[in-house]
Amino acid sequence: MIDGDDTYPAEEIPAMAEYVLNQNYDMVVGDRLSSSYFEENKRLFHGIGNTVVRGSINLLFKNNIRDIMTGYRAFSHQFVKTYPVIPKGFEIETDMSIFAVVNNLSIKNHVIEYRDRPVGSESKLNTYSDGFKVLRLIMTLYRNFKPLHFYGWLSLVLLIISIGVFIPKVWLPYNSTGQVANMPTLIVCAFVILASLVSFYAGLILDSLQRKERREFEFRLHQIKRWND
Secondary structure, eight states: OOOSSSOSOGGGHHHHHHHHHHHOOSEEEEEOTTTTHHHHOOOHHHHHHHHHHHHHHHHHHOOOOSOTTOSOEEEOHHHHHHOOOOOOSTTHHHHHHHHHHHTTOOEEEEEOOOOOOOTTOOOOOOHHHHHHHHHHHHHHHHHHHOHHHHHHHHHHHHHHHHHHHHIIIIIHHHHHHSSOSOHHHHHHHHHHHHHHHHHHHHHHHHHHHHHHHHHHHHHHHHHHHHHHO
16 A cells, blocks of 8 residues: 555565565554654644644554554555455544554554655645544544443543532532532432443443454454465
């Protein structure tokens, strides 16, 4: 997989294919950010966007991919046959990276020399709209692949909000007067706590389903390997 804008060195294809064919890597990432990207790239916000996306994925999914948005990659047969091509735009690199991480596929960072696009050519990437799409995809995949974390944090936030409102608005006045002066606030706090509990148990259920899906993925992966042999 390579962009057609002459920014990636085609002479690196044999080296990247070598990792897949003879070293059993499932995805080889052409890493621009560890070499010349920030010197060659003349679009400031593209560099910032790459850094933000990489930092977000590394924080949420705990991986060591050094260039998430690179369009220069090599894939194993197993990766190609199991990866569902759902994104239609610039989010696909992010989706591929997270798919490989959450399914424990072997990933190799391969440093490449990047050069800026030729004069007169224009990028199809819109820094802001496509950037927000990528960040939205990251949060969606975080919710889908790590539901217990996502809904657990949501549950905690709702619980803190409820307690933070309940104590000063309901509990302290009740201790002073013996009466509930803010009944609507009490009802809202009760519903927020219920939402917190629902969120937590939703995370538990979805986490169980996600674990089942991962086991099924491993089974499909072994089937593909057996067919190849």
